Amino acid sequence: MSFLNYLLCNGYIDNGVYNFLCTQYNNSKDIDDIILSTTGLLEDDLIKLKVKYYKLVYTDLDNFVPLDDIDYSRMEKLLAVPFDLNNNTISIAINDPENLTVKDKINYYITSISKFRNVNIKYFIAKLSRIQSIFQELLYANDNAVTKIINDAIKANASDIHITPFQNVFVIMFRVDGELVDYKTFPISEYQTIAVSLKVKSKFDISENRRPQSGQFCINQVDFRLSTHPTIYGENIVIRILNKNNDNLSIESLGFNSDEIEYFRKIVKLSQGIIIFCGPTGSGKTTSIYSLIELIEKKSRNVMTLEDPIEYKISNVRQTEIKPGVIDFASGVRSILRQDPDVIFIGEIRDEETAHMAIRASMTGHLVFTTIHANDSIGAIFRLKHFNIASSFIAENIITIISQRLVKKASGKGRTIISEILKPNDVLSNLISNNASRMEILDYAINNLHFKTIKEDAIYKAKQNMVSVEELETKYNILL
DSSP states (O other), rough: OOOHHHHHHSSSSSSHHHEEEETTTTOOOHHHHHHHHOOOOOOHHOOOOOOHHHOOOBBOOTTOOOOTTTHHHHHHHHHHHHEETTTTTTEESOTTTTHHHHHHHHHHHHTTTTTTTTTTEEEEOOOOOHHHHHHHHHHHOOOHHHHHHHHHHHTTTSSSSEEOOOOSSEEEEEEEETTTEEEEEGGGGGHHHHHHHHHTTTTTTTTSSSSEEEEEEEEEEEEEEEEEEEETTEEEEEEEEOOOOOOGGOGGGGGOOOOHHHHHHHHTTTTTTEEEEEOOOTSHHHHHHHHHHHSTTTTTEEEEEEEOOOOOOTOOOEEEOOTTBBOOOHHHHHHTTTSSEEEEEOOOOOOOOHHHHHHHHHHTTTTEEEEEOOHHHHHHHHHHHHHTTOOOHHHHHHEEEEEEEEEEESSSSSEEEEEEOOOOOOHHHHHTTOOHHHHHHHHHHHHHHHOOOOHHHHHHHHHHTTTTOOOOOHHHHHOO
16 A cells, blocks of 8 residues: 555545545655645644654754765755765665655665665655755855855945845845945846855745745854845845954944943943833944943843844853744743843833833842833833833833934944933932923923933034034934
């Protein structure tokens, strides 16, 4: 009885599907696809049935290492993966043990290699999708074009790589100092090789091009976060470059003045309270927090983080990356609070639950760093209120709020910070607690706390020839 008969007799397929599958016996890939699409079985279910029927051992090929002297490009056509040589036996993963023609070709090829001439062949069952991904990894993952693109992006100090397909070409651009700049344009015929290589590195489903996917990979200790998005001409690919050299984390290199740096050195020594950075995506909030964490005596204080993603790896810091379905910010804070922390960095307050956990952590004897999306420092206060945090809790726990943007330097090389720093005193805290309006808080801060808005800082730095006037006017609508 064949495997198809087994499926028919046990009710997994009906006669119509069986008869159709019998006409496809030369193409095991099509047979599996048809079974999965017509029966409702999952690939895991199908592989379990094959293991039971053929009485072969299953291999997930998770620790696969190519064997020397095997031409895997030839084995790809056979959907067979030689993966181990031990005690004069070569182990080969296949998906269709009934295909005798394939087995004959495997035997002929293996015995034609002198090294394997007298070895025995032992077959294992593997998922078809895993076999296909192995070959994609072998044949595409070391593509020289991808390696060159990545290396050139790192040399250009790019934060992101954009790969965009059009009708006849695809365009690659780098984001450098906040702006997209052209890198190269390639014929569309080369797009698929690069796209597949990147998807293999990120462990994506290489056959899926209709839905967005996201993942990550690492090359030479540099981490990359990759996302795809379907367009009419193919998948748009964006690669975020992470884990850059943390020599850039010096607080002095960011653009804060000496008085601000001295203030930061004092507040990082506090034992509890919350320090908030706000601003749009790409404004350097996380980098600023990293630079403050570097000021902390980390050997004597337990510093723990929750990040999405981890952008820099810092010595003597317990860093955790958010993973959807596994750990989020709110559940992560709960877990961290059981780890005897002194300092907690919560990558972003995105929802009400995380906001409450951040305030709770600061109220129970922890120094908390976090970011929030708000236009300015006073806006961050009202953003917390939007998350149903009591005004009294906000007033009692906020140490400082920093709003910042990144602006091109006047020299055109690199970027620097324009910022505003709100440092509440008892009176301002009472205003917050008593639900004062935005204007009341702003007026008091300007008139009594020497508070300078981000616009004032931008104008000052422009007049000192520190930042690009053009970018202030076009990007931030700040007119001198």
